[in-house]
Amino acid sequence: MVNESYRTSGDDFLVKAALEGDKAAFGEIVTRYRRMVAHTVKGMLGDSVYSEDIGQEVFIKLYHSLSDFRGEAKLSTYIQKIAVNLTLNEIKRRKRFSSTFLHKGNDELYEFDIADDNNAERNEIKEIVLKALMKLDPKFRVIVTMRMLQGYSTKETAEILDLPLGTILSRLSRAQEQLRDILKNYK
Amino acid sequence: MIISSLDNEPDALTAGSELQEAFTLDFSDGFEDKVLGRLNDEMYVIKSDSEFNRKLSLAFYRVTFTATAAIVLLMLSIFLKEGSLSFDSLLGVSDGYSESIVCLLTEN
Numbered sequence: 001m002v003n004e005s006y007r008t009s010g011d012d013f014l015v016k017a018a019l020e021g022d023k024a025a026f027g028e029i030v031t032r033y034r035r036m037v038a039h040t041v042k043g044m045l046g047d048s049v050y051s052e053d054i055g056q057e058v059f060i061k062l063y064h065s066l067s068d069f070r071g072e073a074k075l076s077t078y079i080q081k082i083a084v085n086l087t088l089n090e091i092k093r094r095k096r097f098s099s100t101f102l103h104k105g106n107d108e109l110y111e112f113d114i115a116d117d118n119n120a121e122r123n124e125i126k127e128i129v130l131k132a133l134m135k136l137d138p139k140f141r142v143i144v145t146m147r148m149l150q151g152y153s154t155k156e157t158a159e160i161l162d163l164p165l166g167t168i169l170s171r172l173s174r175a176q177e178q179l180r181d182i183l184k185n186y187k
Numbered sequence: 188m189i190i191s192s193l194d195n196e197p198d199a200l201t202a203g204s205e206l207q208e209a210f211t212l213d214f215s216d217g218f219e220d221k222v223l224g225r226l227n228d229e230m231y232v233i234k235s236d237s238e239f240n241r242k243l244s245l246a247f248y249r250v251t252f253t254a255t256a257a258i259v260l261l262m263l264s265i266f267l268k269e270g271s272l273s274f275d276s277l278l279g280v281s282d283g284y285s286e287s288i289v290c291l292l293t294e295n
Contacts (some may be wrong), residue, residue: 042212059222
C-alpha cells in the first residue's frame with residue numbers, strides 16, 4: 001500500500017497529500033515514524049501486543065487530527081506528543097483497572113514479549129532495560145525513554161511534554177539515580 | 188553499557204549513545220497495512236452511517252410531505268362541507284346543540 005515515489009517526499013507534502021485522501025502518502029508517514037512511536041510506546045508500556053494496538057491508535061489519531069497540524073512544529077514532534085499522551089492515558093487506565101479489580105503491583109502491570117531479532121545479547125539488553133524502566137514512575141519513565149533511548153535533546157523533550165527545562169533535568173537526574181539503583185545487579 | 192550511560196550528566200546525553208544503538212524497538216511486520224486497514228474500516232462505518240442518515244432524512248421528508256398534503260385536503264373538505272373552518276367545524280360538532288353534546292358525553 002506504500003507508494004515508492006513518496007520515499008523522498010517531505011513531510012509537508014505527505015501531510016497535504018494525506019489530507020486530500022491519499023492513503024499511500026499516509027502509509028509513508030506511518031513507515032517513516034513507526035520506529036519512533038515504537039520506542040515511545042514500548043519504552044513506556046513494555047514490548048507486547050498491547051503496545052502494537054496503542055501504536056496503531058497513535059497513527060489513527062494522527063490521521064484524524066492531520067487537519068489541525070499547522071506545520072509550526074515538526075511532524076515528528078506532533079506525532080511524539082500524540083504517542084506520549086496516548087501512552088500516559090493507557091498507563092493511567094491500567095493503574096485504575098488494576099487497583100479496582102486486580103490489586104497488582106506497579107511493575108506487574110506490564111507484559112513482555114521481546115521480539116527475537118536473532119541477537120541474544122541485544123534481546124537481553126532490551127529485556128533488562130524495559131523491566132527496569134517499568135519500575136520507574138511514568139513521569140520519570142517518559143523522560144528516560146525520550147532522552148536516553150530516543151536521543152531527544154532536553155529542549156525537544158521539554159517542548160513535547162510541555163514542561164520547563166529545569167523540570168526535565170531534575171526528573172532525569174532522579175530517574176538516573178533510581179535506574180542506577182535498579183540496575184546495580186547487572187553490572 | 189547500561190550503567191555507563193547513566194553516569195553521564197543529564198544534559199550531556201548524546202543522541203548516538205551506545206545504549207540507543209543497542210536498544211532498537213519496532214512494531215511487527217505489516218504494521219502500516221494494519222493501520223491503513225483500520226482506517227479503511229472506520230471510513231466504511233462512517234460511510235454506512237452517512238448513507239443511513241441520508242435515507243432516514245429522505246424518508247422523513249416523504250412522510251412530512253404526505254402528512255401535510257393529507258391535512259390540507261382534510262381542511263379543504265371540511266371547509267367545503269361546513270362552509271367555515273371554526274373550531275366546532277374542525278371537531279365535527281357544528282350541527283349539534285350544546286345540550287345534546289352534554290348528553291352524548293355524559294351518556295344520560
